Amino acid sequence: MGVTRRTFVQAAIAVTAVAATxxxxxxxxxxxxxxxxxxxxxxxxxxxxYQGWFACAGDGAPINGWWHWTQDWGRPPSPSNTGTxxxxxxxxxxxxxxxxxxxxxxxxxATLFSxxxxxxVDTHFLWMRQYGIDTAALQRFNPTGGEGPTRDAMAVKVRSxxxxxxxxxxxxxxxxxxxxxxxxxxxxxxxKMKAHTASPQYATQNGRPVVCIWGxxxxxxxxxxxxxxxxxxxxxxxxxxxxxxxxxxREWRTGGAGTRTGYTDVYHAxxxxxxxxxGAIGNAGDSDNAYSTYTVGDEADCxxxxxxYQPCVLPGDVSGRQRAHGDFMWRQFYNMCRAGVQGIYxxxxxxxxxxxxxxxxxxSQAGVPVGSGFLALDEDGTACSSDxxxxxxxxxxxxxxxxxxxxxxxxxxxxxxxGADTTAPTSPTNLRVTDRTGNSLALAxxxxxxxxxxxxxxxxxxxxxxxxxxxxxxxxxxxxxGLAPATGYTFRVVALDAAGNVSVPSNQVTATTDPxxxxxxxxLRRPTTESSHTQSYGxxxxxxxxxxxxxxxxxSAFPQWIQVDLGAATAVRRIVLTLPPSSAWxxxxxxxxxxxxxxSGGSGQxxxxxxxxxxxxxxxxxxxxxxxxxxxxxxRLTFTANSGWPAAQVSGFKVYAA
Numbered sequence: 001m002g003v004t005r006r007t008f009v010q011a012a013i014a015v016t017a018v019a020a021t022x023x024x025x026x027x028x029x030x031x032x033x034x035x036x037x038x039x040x041x042x043x044x045x046x047x048x049x050y051q052g053w054f055a056c057a058g059d060g061a062p063i064n065g066w067w068h069w070t071q072d073w074g075r076p077p078s079p080s081n082t083g084t085x086x087x088x089x090x091x092x093x094x095x096x097x098x099x100x101x102x103x104x105x106x107x108x109x110a111t112l113f114s115x116x117x118x119x120x121v122d123t124h125f126l127w128m129r130q131y132g133i134d135t136a137a138l139q140r141f142n143p144t145g146g147e148g149p150t151r152d153a154m155a156v157k158v159r160s161x162x163x164x165x166x167x168x169x170x171x172x173x174x175x176x177x178x179x180x181x182x183x184x185x186x187x188x189x190x191x192k193m194k195a196h197t198a199s200p201q202y203a204t205q206n207g208r209p210v211v212c213i214w215g216x217x218x219x220x221x222x223x224x225x226x227x228x229x230x231x232x233x234x235x236x237x238x239x240x241x242x243x244x245x246x247x248x249x250r251e252w253r254t255g256g257a258g259t260r261t262g263y264t265d266v267y268h269a270x271x272x273x274x275x276x277x278x279g280a281i282g283n284a285g286d287s288d289n290a291y292s293t294y295t296v297g298d299e300a301d302c303x304x305x306x307x308x309y310q311p312c313v314l315p316g317d318v319s320g321r322q323r324a325h326g327d328f329m330w331r332q333f334y335n336m337c338r339a340g341v342q343g344i345y346x347x348x349x350x351x352x353x354x355x356x357x358x359x360x361x362x363x364s365q366a367g368v369p370v371g372s373g374f375l376a377l378d379e380d381g382t383a384c385s386s387d388x389x390x391x392x393x394x395x396x397x398x399x400x401x402x403x404x405x406x407x408x409x410x411x412x413x414x415x416x417x418x419g420a421d422t423t424a425p426t427s428p429t430n431l432r433v434t435d436r437t438g439n440s441l442a443l444a445x446x447x448x449x450x451x452x453x454x455x456x457x458x459x460x461x462x463x464x465x466x467x468x469x470x471x472x473x474x475x476x477x478x479x480x481x482g483l484a485p486a487t488g489y490t491f492r493v494v495a496l497d498a499a500g501n502v503s504v505p506s507n508q509v510t511a512t513t514d515p516x517x518x519x520x521x522x523x524l525r526r527p528t529t530e531s532s533h534t535q536s537y538g539x540x541x542x543x544x545x546x547x548x549x550x551x552x553x554x555x556s557a558f559p560q561w562i563q564v565d566l567g568a569a570t571a572v573r574r575i576v577l578t579l580p581p582s583s584a585w586x587x588x589x590x591x592x593x594x595x596x597x598x599x600s601g602g603s604g605q606x607x608x609x610x611x612x613x614x615x616x617x618x619x620x621x622x623x624x625x626x627x628x629x630x631x632x633x634x635x636r637l638t639f640t641a642n643s644g645w646p647a648a649q650v651s652g653f654k655v656y657a658a
Contacts, residue, residue: 124350530553
């Protein structure tokens with residue numbers, strides 16, 4: 001795997017901490033000293049580095065292993081095989097993968113997400129939009145090796161998520177350990193990445209598609225490129241019409257152990273300079289020292305050369321206890337904004353393996369695998385919500401844009417009280433199967449409750465410790481389709497509220513689909529007759545496959561009947577009846593018997609009268625199972641009572657062979 005920029009900077013020289021300067025709100029931020037460019041998708045905006053480099057065994061990714069979750073990608077994560085420094089909050093991922101860790105502190109299985117799942121990327125980009133993040137820089141390391149196919153696929157997934165959630169994105173090439181970089185980066189852009197600039201969400205600046213090259217000028221063996229190679233690549237991308245950002249050493253201007261000498265022309269060839277600070281600072285005092293040593297002078301140098309300046313802000317390593325419940329990150333925002341920078345780059349969005357992520361992270365030991373040694377966001381004794389660093393980033397972006405005043409005091413509390421909703425709904429209960437065919441299972445459950453209000457449910461199919469979303473519902477029923485005949489399936493349901501809080505899952509239910517050949521509704525759009533109907537609610541409405549149309553008999557005149565002609569003598573075993581799914585109907589019980597025969601007038605009883613409950617909470621569905629298969633052409637239902645209305649009512653009259 002080699003040394004990346006994350007491990008290289010750990011050997012950087014330490015900076016001397018100075019006392020943090022305080023002060024009250026003094027001015028509006030966002031007024032750059034001398035911007036080289038007008039606002040665009042990176043100037044005047046907050047950009048996050050997006051790795052998208054986590055895979056799990058069994059997720060279908062070409063990498064086929066626990067990519068970046070572990071040291072040994074061939075074995076699942078465990079206390080003796082880990083590559084991470086903290087644990088993600090997994091409550092909003094609909095597909096997760098079991099690990100070899102013990103359960104979490106709350107008793108739930110210890111599972112992880114895969115970046116290769118589109119829902120994972122969609123979730124991340126939804127968070128970006130919700131928390132005011134403007135642009136994502138997709139990290140792209142050497143794509144010519146074994147990781148290349150997976151990285152190619154991730155670019156497609158990121159583009160899709162960016163387009164779905166109205167977030168900008170661009171390609172950031174990390175040239176670390178890329179031996180054939182000078183020619184191969186050009187081929188990769190021409191043959192693969194350039195195609196993504198056709199997306200309306202691909203970031204542009206000054207009318208040009210944005211590309212970043214990270215790694216020119218670093219003084220180590222992983223970045224051996226001389227000035228001629230660097231300038232050749234920069235100028236080539238410029239000739240392609242690109243706006244080119246340089247990810248450079250923090251000492252690019254001042255000189256020092258981290259940068260090669262003689263690279264000033266390389267740095268000044270970029271349209272934007274973005275110095276790397278991870279590993280160089282670890283507390284608010286370090287940030288103040290970096291402001292004096294690097295930021296102020298860097299901004300002036302860039303302004304003098306018409307270059308945009310985008311310094312790096314980091315939340316701090318959770319495992320290194322650097323975060324200080326947001327004070328460390330906010331001090332950097334304050335220092336960058338008071339320097340008048342043109343943009344801010346956040347390192348990183350999803351880098352759980354380095355502990356520098358802003359994406360949702362477990363709040364306490366209740367969300368951490370027992371015995372793992374991982375810390376949570378409350379490691380310093382201050383409770384923090386899992387989205388705290390997303391909220392902090394949103395406020396930092398507003399300060400950069402002058403939407404709030406410049407202030408050294410973070411406006412975002414670690415936990416939200418008052419207006420924001422951080423309480424998850426209760427679990428749905430009594431999950432059950434209400435109907436089945438050869439390729440579908442109908443589910444129903446009792447409603448969850450919430451302090452504000454439940455907005456919907458996710459239906460999850462369970463396979464061992466893995467759960468995959470198969471649908472969503474706003475009510476308390478859902479039919480899972482596309483299943484295999486005679487196959488067992490297990491499901492559970494979670495509830496959501498408007499704030500994105502997700503409940504603990506419901507009970508699990510397991511059911512087997514019917515054998516093959518039993519899925520055809522024999523009554524669908526077949527001729528019907530009836531004892532009577534009222535207004536326009538004729539018997540044909542019961543077999544038209546429209547759940548909202550229905551047959552209703554004459555009122556206050558029981559018994560009433562409806563009959564369907566199957567067209568030929570057929571073995572019948574099961575009848576499924578429905579009422580419209582709208583909760584406006586309310587629950588009711590109807591007393592029904594079943595008759596059948598070969599001719600329309602000679603029906604005999606095949607199922608005695610019984611009460612059948614129709615309840616919107618369970619799909620307004622009733623299943624009538626005959627004691628034995630009856631060979632009939634005509635099937636008649638006779639109604640003698642209805643607790644909810646003085647008439648017989650059916651919106652779906654479905655007949656099955658088994």
